[in-house]
Amino acid sequence: MIxxxxxxxxxxxxxxxxxxxxxxxxxxxxxxxxxxxxQYSTPVEITPSSGKDGMKKTTVTLTNISSGGGGSTTYxxxxxxxxxxxxxxxxxxxxxEAPSNETTVIEPFPAGxxxxxxxxxxxxxxxxxxxxxxxxxxxxxxxxTLSIFTRDSTKDFTF
Numbered sequence: 001m002i003x004x005x006x007x008x009x010x011x012x013x014x015x016x017x018x019x020x021x022x023x024x025x026x027x028x029x030x031x032x033x034x035x036x037x038x039q040y041s042t043p044v045e046i047t048p049s050s051g052k053d054g055m056k057k058t059t060v061t062l063t064n065i066s067s068g069g070g071g072s073t074t075y076x077x078x079x080x081x082x083x084x085x086x087x088x089x090x091x092x093x094x095x096x097e098a099p100s101n102e103t104t105v106i107e108p109f110p111a112g113x114x115x116x117x118x119x120x121x122x123x124x125x126x127x128x129x130x131x132x133x134x135x136x137x138x139x140x141x142x143x144x145t146l147s148i149f150t151r152d153s154t155k156d157f158t159f
Contacts, residue, residue: 025053038064075106077155078138080147086155094138094151098130 004017028048035044048055075088088106091099128142136151 028052028055031055031058034061074158077152078149079152093135094132
């Protein structure tokens with residue numbers, strides 16, 4: 001490849017002329033790539049497919065973007081009416097059964113207005129029973145300890 005530059009005397013600008021000596025670049029019309037954002041923490045390099053010298057266009061689809069689109073998450077307050085405690089869960093409607101997947105739970109410390117975050121499941125341990133009462137209420141009983149949680153949207157928060 002030969003690159004020649006010359007000054008256009010009428011405009012005063014330089015012009016570039018690329019001569020390929022008959023070699024034609026093979027360009028990909030549209031390189032389509034899907035990226036699971038949960039798997040990357042560094043820049044992603046996208047290169048032409050095999051046999052192509054470049055791309056005219058690249059279309060990137062991002063998957064597994066956290067809720068809220070910008071990394072924000074809403075936590076919904078569930079008030080335990082039997083002992084005046086509450087916890088924050090990542091769902092606003094009581095599930096039909098105890099979630100078995102890992103869930104982030106935010107609970108206040110009993111005193112001092114501080115909170116702690118724990119990651120675990122709400123799946124009932126052996127002998128415990130989860131019951132959905134309505135979309136806004138569920139019951140959790142472990143042995144003789146009964147908890148009834150009711151939605152309190154006035155305490156929801158997003159971060």
